[in-house]
Amino acid sequence: MVLNMEKQKRQAILGKAREWISANGFSNFTMSKLAKFCGIAKGTLYNYFDNKEDLMVKVVEDRVVEIHREVDEILGGAQDAEEKLRSMIRQGLEFYRDNVDLLIVYANEVKIADCKFPSSATAHGRFLREHLDWFVSRFEQLLAGMGIKRERRLLAYLFHQSLENVMSFNMLFGRELDIDRDANLLYSFYFHGVEAFQ
Amino acid sequence: MVLNMEKQKRQAILGKAREWISANGFSNFTMSKLAKFCGIAKGTLYNYFDNKEDLMVKVVEDRVVEIHREVDEILGGAQDAEEKLRSMIRQGLEFYRDNVDLLIVYANEVKIADCKFPSSATAHGRFLREHLDWFVSRFEQLLAGMGIKRERRLLAYLFHQSLENVMSFNMLFGRELDIDRDANLLYSFYFHGVEAFQ
Amino acid sequence: MVLNMEKQKRQAILGKAREWISANGFSNFTMSKLAKFCGIAKGTLYNYFDNKEDLMVKVVEDRVVEIHREVDEILGGAQDAEEKLRSMIRQGLEFYRDNVDLLIVYANEVKIADCKFPSSATAHGRFLREHLDWFVSRFEQLLAGMGIKRERRLLAYLFHQSLENVMSFNMLFGRELDIDRDANLLYSFYFHGVEAFQ
Amino acid sequence: MVLNMEKQKRQAILGKAREWISANGFSNFTMSKLAKFCGIAKGTLYNYFDNKEDLMVKVVEDRVVEIHREVDEILGGAQDAEEKLRSMIRQGLEFYRDNVDLLIVYANEVKIADCKFPSSATAHGRFLREHLDWFVSRFEQLLAGMGIKRERRLLAYLFHQSLENVMSFNMLFGRELDIDRDANLLYSFYFHGVEAFQ
DNA sequence: CATGAATGAGTATTCATTCAT
DNA sequence: CATGAATGAATACTCATTCAT
Numbered sequence: 001m002v003l004n005m006e007k008q009k010r011q012a013i014l015g016k017a018r019e020w021i022s023a024n025g026f027s028n029f030t031m032s033k034l035a036k037f038c039g040i041a042k043g044t045l046y047n048y049f050d051n052k053e054d055l056m057v058k059v060v061e062d063r064v065v066e067i068h069r070e071v072d073e074i075l076g077g078a079q080d081a082e083e084k085l086r087s088m089i090r091q092g093l094e095f096y097r098d099n100v101d102l103l104i105v106y107a108n109e110v111k112i113a114d115c116k117f118p119s120s121a122t123a124h125g126r127f128l129r130e131h132l133d134w135f136v137s138r139f140e141q142l143l144a145g146m147g148i149k150r151e152r153r154l155l156a157y158l159f160h161q162s163l164e165n166v167m168s169f170n171m172l173f174g175r176e177l178d179i180d181r182d183a184n185l186l187y188s189f190y191f192h193g194v195e196a197f198q
Numbered sequence: 199m200v201l202n203m204e205k206q207k208r209q210a211i212l213g214k215a216r217e218w219i220s221a222n223g224f225s226n227f228t229m230s231k232l233a234k235f236c237g238i239a240k241g242t243l244y245n246y247f248d249n250k251e252d253l254m255v256k257v258v259e260d261r262v263v264e265i266h267r268e269v270d271e272i273l274g275g276a277q278d279a280e281e282k283l284r285s286m287i288r289q290g291l292e293f294y295r296d297n298v299d300l301l302i303v304y305a306n307e308v309k310i311a312d313c314k315f316p317s318s319a320t321a322h323g324r325f326l327r328e329h330l331d332w333f334v335s336r337f338e339q340l341l342a343g344m345g346i347k348r349e350r351r352l353l354a355y356l357f358h359q360s361l362e363n364v365m366s367f368n369m370l371f372g373r374e375l376d377i378d379r380d381a382n383l384l385y386s387f388y389f390h391g392v393e394a395f396q
Numbered sequence: 397m398v399l400n401m402e403k404q405k406r407q408a409i410l411g412k413a414r415e416w417i418s419a420n421g422f423s424n425f426t427m428s429k430l431a432k433f434c435g436i437a438k439g440t441l442y443n444y445f446d447n448k449e450d451l452m453v454k455v456v457e458d459r460v461v462e463i464h465r466e467v468d469e470i471l472g473g474a475q476d477a478e479e480k481l482r483s484m485i486r487q488g489l490e491f492y493r494d495n496v497d498l499l500i501v502y503a504n505e506v507k508i509a510d511c512k513f514p515s516s517a518t519a520h521g522r523f524l525r526e527h528l529d530w531f532v533s534r535f536e537q538l539l540a541g542m543g544i545k546r547e548r549r550l551l552a553y554l555f556h557q558s559l560e561n562v563m564s565f566n567m568l569f570g571r572e573l574d575i576d577r578d579a580n581l582l583y584s585f586y587f588h589g590v591e592a593f594q
Numbered sequence: 595m596v597l598n599m600e601k602q603k604r605q606a607i608l609g610k611a612r613e614w615i616s617a618n619g620f621s622n623f624t625m626s627k628l629a630k631f632c633g634i635a636k637g638t639l640y641n642y643f644d645n646k647e648d649l650m651v652k653v654v655e656d657r658v659v660e661i662h663r664e665v666d667e668i669l670g671g672a673q674d675a676e677e678k679l680r681s682m683i684r685q686g687l688e689f690y691r692d693n694v695d696l697l698i699v700y701a702n703e704v705k706i707a708d709c710k711f712p713s714s715a716t717a718h719g720r721f722l723r724e725h726l727d728w729f730v731s732r733f734e735q736l737l738a739g740m741g742i743k744r745e746r747r748l749l750a751y752l753f754h755q756s757l758e759n760v761m762s763f764n765m766l767f768g769r770e771l772d773i774d775r776d777a778n779l780l781y782s783f784y785f786h787g788v789e790a791f792q
Numbered sequence: 793c794a795t796g797a798a799t800g801a802g803t804a805t806t807c808a809t810t811c812a813t
Numbered sequence: 814c815a816t817g818a819a820t821g822a823a824t825a826c827t828c829a830t831t832c833a834t
Contacts, residue, residue, distance in 0.1 A: 017280065018253065022267065027206045030806085031807075031808060031809080032807070032808090035817090040815080040816090041815060041816040041817055042808090042809085042816080043810080043814095043815065043816055043817065044814080044815055044817095045808090046808095046809075046810085047814065047815075048795080048800075051809080052807095052808065052809090055347055060356065090309060110821060129370075132370065137298075139314060143392065143395075146392075146396075147390055147396045148396055149395060149396060150395045151290055151383060151395055152365070152395075153367075153371065154367055154383065155392050155395060157363065157370075157371070158364075158367070159368045159831070161359065161363045162356065165355065165356055165359045165813085166352070166356075167362075169352055169355045169356070172327075172355075173351065173355070174331065175352075185349060185352065188391075189356065189390060189391065189802060190391055190394060191391045191392055191393055192390065193386075193387065193388055193389045193390040193391035193393075194341065194344075194346055194353050194392040194393070195389055195390060195391075196349045196391070197346045197349055197350075197353060198344075198345045198346055198347060207797090226812060228823080228824065228825080229824080229825060229826080230823085230824080230825090238798075238799090239798060239799045239800060240799085240800075240825090240826085241798070241800065241826085241827075242797075242798055242799070244826070244827080245797065249825075249826075250824095250825065251828090269795075289810095327829095332794090379817080398711045403678070405818090416663060423764065426802080426803065426804085427800085427803080427804060427805080428803080428804090435822045436819075436820090437819060437821060438805085438819065438820085438821070439807080439819070439820055439822095440804080440818075440819055442638075442806080443804070443817090443818065443819075444805095446805095447804075447805075467662060472808090484714060487717075500703055525766075529764065533650060539788065542792075543789060543792045544788055544791045544792055546791045547791055547792075549763075549767065550760070550763055550769075550779065551783065551788050551830070553759065553761055553763045553766075554760075554763070554769070554783065557755065558752065559750065561752055561755045561759075562748070562752075565747075565751045565752070566811090568726065568751075569747065569751070571748075574793065581745060581748065581810090585752065585787065586787055587783045587787045587788055587789055588786065588789060589782075589783065589784055589786040589787035589788040589789075589790065590737065590740070590742055590785055591751050591785055591786060591787075591832090592608060592630075592787070593737075593742045593743060593744045593745055593746075593749060594740070594741045594742055594743060623830080624827085624828060625828075625829060625830080626827095626828070626829090629796090634794080634796040635794060635796055635827090636794090636795080636796060636797095636830085637795055637830090637832085638794055638795070638796095638798065640829095640830075641794075642793065644829095645829075645830080646829060646830090668802080669803070765820080792834085
């Protein structure tokens with residue numbers, strides 16, 4: 001049970017970290033501030049995490065584990081391909097809505113290091129890379145199921161980015177997220193292109 | 199000609215800065231490292247730029263000025279709307295090709311500050327924001343000319359991001375950029391959606 | 397007792413700071429030099445003081461708190477006005493004797509900022525200002541009690557400065573401080589003017 | 595005449611330096627700012643002055659030469675001793691009025707270095723020291739002429755400081771300088787002490 | 793003589809990490 | 814295991830001074 005306790009404490013710290021980062025952003029995040037926010041000593045953090053980078057990766061890790069589970073659920077379900085696509089859009093938007101601060105900030109911050117360095121040595125980079133590969137390969141199958149013949153990998157990536165782009169559009173241009181409306185919009189755009197908006 | 203010399207040196211420093219950032223990313227960029235990389239003293243940098251932020255903005259500024267000019271040229275030309283769309287895709291891809299490292303990295307880094315803090319006080323934030331507003335409003339007109347009735351602003355933003363997404367896809371997945379092929383792909387995707395790939 | 401240890405260390409640093417400043421002056425005082433002089437790391441200073449200004453204010457703060465207490469004791473006592481004046485002179489000279497280097501230097505340095513910029517935003521300036529106002533208003537009452545009818549504020553200020561002037565005279569002209577003699581001298585000068593020396 | 599030209603240029607630079615310092619204070623004074631303010635190159639300053647300290651001493655030097663001349667005129671005149679004292683007070687207040695920013699600031703800044711280090715190695719220190727010695731010894735003679743028997747040196751120094759103290763009182767407490775009134779006040783205070791204000 | 797670009801040591805401050813308790 | 818004081822390398826920026834032109 002000691003291990004279990006340890007795991008619980010780790011999770012508690014991660015929860016606090018998410019809370020802090022969502023409220024204050026990644027850039028100002030320091031180990032001291034986190035320790036104080038958790039009400040524990042700085043040194044204690046290092047009993048649960050190797051270093052800051054390790055902690056920061058784990059901050060998003062289980063969120064992504066969660067999304068992976070949900071994606072698998074959708075893709076493994078009984079819906080037809082288009083229904084699955086619609087479901088994934090909804091699920092993606094809901095996911096971003098629930099983790100919006102954390103994930104947008106994170107996604108961008110990681111990309112700094114990693115777009116530039118696909119073979120990046122940072123833990124961030126490796127982590128994002130794994131997630132992307134996982135997501136893209138799953139989504140390629142869906143596209144195959146929809147009869148898409150060409151460029152499935154690129155299209156899968158563009159799908160992944162589209163979700164984020166809608167979210168960042170809303171933030172940048174002060175538009176409220178409306179899951180129903182935006183899911184429909186995104187479906188139309190992604191499936192039929194802009195000509196659907198004529 | 200003294201002024202000219204000064205301008206040349208400023209440009210030389212900016213060139214070195216671009217080189218360094220392309221190779222190492224924005225996040226680790228420091229004035230000391232740049233000075234060493236340029237083979238000059240730290241203080242010298244401050245003879246040419248007010249401060250780090252000033253330098254970093256100028257690193258992208260003239261690149262963006264260039265793209266603005268080219269966009270205006272296309273949009274003000276005699277082509278019909280679809281031709282203009284195609285031209286903008288080509289121009290965008292070419293632009294990214296020529297400045298790929300710098301601009302993808304930059305776009306992402308700025309988004310960290312600015313998605314999270316849309317009213318960011320950083321020069322970076324203000325600069326990207328201006329560019330985005332400029333681009334989106336121009337592109338909205340083009341979409342209007344193409345008979346797009348709804349959500350033109352969102353669609354304009356998605357276009358802007360699509361170019362970047364194609365580039366980052368190529369980088370992340372080790373695919374070579376082929377302007378002809380990718381311009382056609384992007385046109386199909388953007389105009390007709392994924393169903394064009396069936 | 398941990399808090400006590402912290403307080404002790406803070407006091408130890410302040411003591412070292414006073415020692416350094418007394419030996420080398422305020423103008424050349426830097427955090428690096430102090431750290432080296434204390435035999436600790438630069439960062440450690442910042443565990444005990446918010447910043448340089450904070451430290452520099454605290455360097456004099458408790459000394460001045462001490463003098464305020466003593467002044468209140470004298471003024472609130474049972475002596476008649478002239479006796480109180482004599483006591484304050486003695487107390488002032490003793491105080492300067494015990495803190496001579498630090499306080500003379502400090503008083504002058506602050507005046508630079510504050511004569512020139514009376515509404516100075518520096519913590520130094522605010523601190524000296526408060527002290528001056530406090531002292532002058534207290535001393536005005538004493539002068540009133542002595543039957544002084546005009547220009548009490550100016551005379552109070554001149555008293556405050558006289559103490560410092562005697563000390564700096566001794567330092568500049570290599571004269572030994574003799575509390576009895578100098579207190580009498582100052583009393584005669586302040587109360588009767590130079591004609592008392594005829 | 596070359597030497598003359600050189601002297602003129604030196605004087606012109608000193609005038610500009612005084613102008614700048616009076617307006618902006620000593621603390622922010624830099625060689626670059628002065629050069630720009632003079633409309634000449636930084637390096638040129640070093641053709642006329644050995645270094646910054648040299649320049650800063652010369653900034654006050656001829657002002658003090660002037661006051662020395664005036665003091666000699668008064669002391670060498672036909673007035674009786676008390677009249678001479680009155681004249682010196684007026685002359686001192688007028689002098690401070692005309693050079694108030696420069697001299698108060700300077701006097702204080704120098705004292706930082708020099709109260710602390712009577713044997714200071716700085717040019718500032720040496721210069722102030724010389725001036726003080728000069729003034730005090732002259733004024734001692736005046737006091738002797740007034741029949742002052744004891745402590746003439748100290749009293750001379752206190753006189754010197756009194757002038758400055760009245761000026762700084764006016765600045766700190768927002769009181770307007772009134773030469774007639776303040777000269778009388780200072781005479782009363784210095785000659786008869788505070789009891790004259792009963 | 794005049795220039796002003798270049799220098800580099802120096803400033804205050806931050807923060808991930810360590811380690812003795 | 815928990816602590817948190819201590820560390821010191823790193824950061825952006827300044828400025829008196831030099832020297833090649």
